[in-house]
Amino acid sequence: ATDGGSGGGGGGGGDELITVGFAQTGSESGWRSANTESLKTALSEENGFKLVFNAADNKQEAQIAAVRSFINQGVDAIVIAPITVDGWDDVLKEAKDAGIPVILEDRTVSASDDLYASWVGLDFEKEGELAGQWAVENADGSNLVVLEGTTGSSAALDRATGWSKALEGSTIKTLDSQTGDFTRDGGKKVMEGFLQKYGSDINLLFAHNDDMGLGALDAIEAAGLVPGQDIKIVTIDAVHDGMQALADGKFSFIVECNPLLGEKVADLVKKVLAGESVDKRTIVEDQTFTQDQAKEALPTRPY
Numbered sequence: 001a002t003d004g005g006s007g008g009g010g011g012g013g014g015d016e017l018i019t020v021g022f023a024q025t026g027s028e029s030g031w032r033s034a035n036t037e038s039l040k041t042a043l044s045e046e047n048g049f050k051l052v053f054n055a056a057d058n059k060q061e062a063q064i065a066a067v068r069s070f071i072n073q074g075v076d077a078i079v080i081a082p083i084t085v086d087g088w089d090d091v092l093k094e095a096k097d098a099g100i101p102v103i104l105e106d107r108t109v110s111a112s113d114d115l116y117a118s119w120v121g122l123d124f125e126k127e128g129e130l131a132g133q134w135a136v137e138n139a140d141g142s143n144l145v146v147l148e149g150t151t152g153s154s155a156a157l158d159r160a161t162g163w164s165k166a167l168e169g170s171t172i173k174t175l176d177s178q179t180g181d182f183t184r185d186g187g188k189k190v191m192e193g194f195l196q197k198y199g200s201d202i203n204l205l206f207a208h209n210d211d212m213g214l215g216a217l218d219a220i221e222a223a224g225l226v227p228g229q230d231i232k233i234v235t236i237d238a239v240h241d242g243m244q245a246l247a248d249g250k251f252s253f254i255v256e257c258n259p260l261l262g263e264k265v266a267d268l269v270k271k272v273l274a275g276e277s278v279d280k281r282t283i284v285e286d287q288t289f290t291q292d293q294a295k296e297a298l299p300t301r302p303y
């Protein structure tokens, strides 16, 4: 722990600040901005923390290097939002050997769960399944294209699994499915390609996040098609711009993915460092939004 100086103490229960290294994925989406802000607020000096923040620009090697640098700096705890599922075993072992507890937030890893203290996040498979159920009930028989999230991320893998489960037995026909890396630019470019290839045959889009759906809107409108009418759009996240597109009738349905995980992360860090036992997994509940529900919810959404 570091000396908090005059600004330290507060909720930390003394003058010592808890030094936390937070390895964020990057800044790919509106969801990510809200998640970063939530953690920065919860892991602030007023709450007894000194935060060392790194955003890895969606590059796994850079994120692993950031975690190694936290280990070398001798931080008290490490928080990771893992970009991909695989590839974490070695660096998690290094943190464990150095006696530094790791808390995972948001996405999951395939490494053994005794290599980290706890994980808090969302049920991505359920998110995909809820999106798929809406599609089956409201757009069965459609020709579908999918904008996938970052390849190898638990968010993309699990959402795809849930979506496929929901579509079993339906007559929705998948024309194509490609990654847009969870970004607006990626969503726009891939959707442009889909539209060149399949034109007005497409009448359903599932985007693994709002940002890719928002990028796709530009491509759809530029192609002279009407989003929400010619092509129904189902997305995940429920960030402000996505909810606005839903309220405007351009999106058809959104499954929420709650980014406000900061307080839960801060609580876990404190408990783990105090030697208290914590749950290995904490799942935060999500809700879903129709166009009318979006209109109602928008004025009071915090992000």
Ligand code: AHR
Residues within 6 Å of the ligand: 028, 029, 030, 031, 032, 106, 107, 155, 182, 208, 209, 210, 211, 236, 237, 257
């Ligand atoms: O892991 C959560 C996902 O990551 C969000 O759905 C997406 O917007 C973000 O980039």
